[in-house]
Amino acid sequence: MDIPAISDNEETRIASLRALNILDTPCEERFDRITRFASQLFDVPIALLSLVERETLCFKSSIGPNICDTSRAVSLCGHAILGSGIMIVPDARIDARFEDNPLVLGDPYIRFYAGCPLFAKDGSAIGTLCLIDQRPRILSAIDLDVFHDLALLAEREILQAEPNILDEKSNTCNRKGFLLLAEKGLNLCARRDIPASLVFIELENVNDAGVDLGDEESDRILLQFSESLKIDLEHSALVARIGVDQFVVLLIGVSTVGAELAVTKFKAAIESLHIRENWQHRLPFNYGVAEFKASKHSTVDKLVTDADIAMYDNKKQKRYAARKELI
Structure with a gap:
């Protein structure tokens, strides 16, 4: 299992995330609106808005699993924030990075994963909007465009001082x-x-x-x-x-x-x-x-x-x- 690398700007990234004051706060309907819509639109059982802390992932919105956080070391989102675009894993069982990951071998039995990084105003990746399925999947170019647009809406909402869509x-x-x-x-x-x-x-x-x-x-x-x-x-x-x-x-x-x-x-x-x-x-x-x-x-x-x-x-x-x- 590949453990996610630490970004070059890790200290800046963590500071930008914490400055938003949304860690360890209750789930909010304004974010659930987006993840619930993404779950139904793409027909996946799990949609998450994750915030990647130093050692853990905090889920600001979680449609599907009843979890509040998980270890960054086993997370797929920890890998997704290292890039600038959407990370797609069609079948985690045959991906060398994740084939022996406990989240693949056990609950929630991840097969398909798509994670789009969310960025703070200074360009630091602070988390992801992600889709997870328990069966292998692929997304078309059209799907990816729409998923990216939803991620931008989630990012915009995170950076708003007050709810904007609720x-x-x-x-x-x-x-x-x-x-x-x-x-x-x-x-x-x-x-x-x-x-x-x-x-x-x-x-x-x-x-x-x-x-x-x-x-x-x-x-x-x-x-x-x-x-x-x-x-x-x-x-x-x-x-x-x-x-x-x-x-x-x-x-x-x-x-x-x-x-x-x-x-x-x-x-x-x-x-x-x-x-x-x-x-x-x-x-x-x-x-x-x-x-x-x-x-x-x-x-x-x-x-x-x-x-x-x-x-x-x-x-x-x-x-x-x-x-x-x-x-």
């Missing part, structure tokens, strides 16, 4: 973060001919129902609704709050029919959540679905607009049906 009230992406991430995802879908759909959700009659999205109880309900979107809406790769009462959800690998079915199941999950959590107010919602077409949706905003129009049409039909029942 809506803190709902713990989802804000509109800016959604547009940035969705653009990368849809670019990959277009190039690889992967279906994708967008669900536009508008909470119904929020103020009329007595729900003030500023009081403590309603904020709790809003947060639970948002978490349910991430967990219970099948195929949801990216969730964002783009207005006071508006959400969008990007579904990867799903056509309109699949998206409609996913929303139907989600409605049942929300009703169960309402009963289980004893919400004071229900949160009925209207929704619309738009299927991504590369020839039509040259920007993410255009896809959002089409889903918004579909939502508005559904709302009109719902109101018409309600009036008809009263006659």
Whole structure:
């Protein structure tokens, strides 16, 4: 097993990393947004945002394994930070550097690894965004371009003093973060001919129902609704709050029919959540679905607009049906 070499600028690198004041701090949703999206977009069970300390790796975000740190000596990320580009290991079992590595021979049984270095402002490599699979893999040039773009977003977020892509009230992406991430995802879908759909959700009659999205109880309900979107809406790769009462959800690998079915199941999950959590107010919602077409949706905003129009049409039909029942 090859132990990662120590970089020539190790002391400067460590100083730059520690100056960011993000070591030994809790995981943050703004980073989990990126790793979770990367995991689903590239269909890998493990995605990590690692920070390489002197002897250990600290995971600022970890999708997959329930670990907080590991030894730098056995890490693949320790090797990845020595280069300037993405390090690819298609099958670690037949790579002389890693074939007898304990992380290859044992849990998590690494086979495929892709790690893109993340850099501080002075150019020091401080960590990686990495993808790990338990089966051999290769990434195309298109995949690598999108993965590099996601790493740049993660790097930019690390260097921000305040969260830049997170809506803190709902713990989802804000509109800016959604547009940035969705653009990368849809670019990959277009190039690889992967279906994708967008669900536009508008909470119904929020103020009329007595729900003030500023009081403590309603904020709790809003947060639970948002978490349910991430967990219970099948195929949801990216969730964002783009207005006071508006959400969008990007579904990867799903056509309109699949998206409609996913929303139907989600409605049942929300009703169960309402009963289980004893919400004071229900949160009925209207929704619309738009299927991504590369020839039509040259920007993410255009896809959002089409889903918004579909939502508005559904709302009109719902109101018409309600009036008809009263006659």
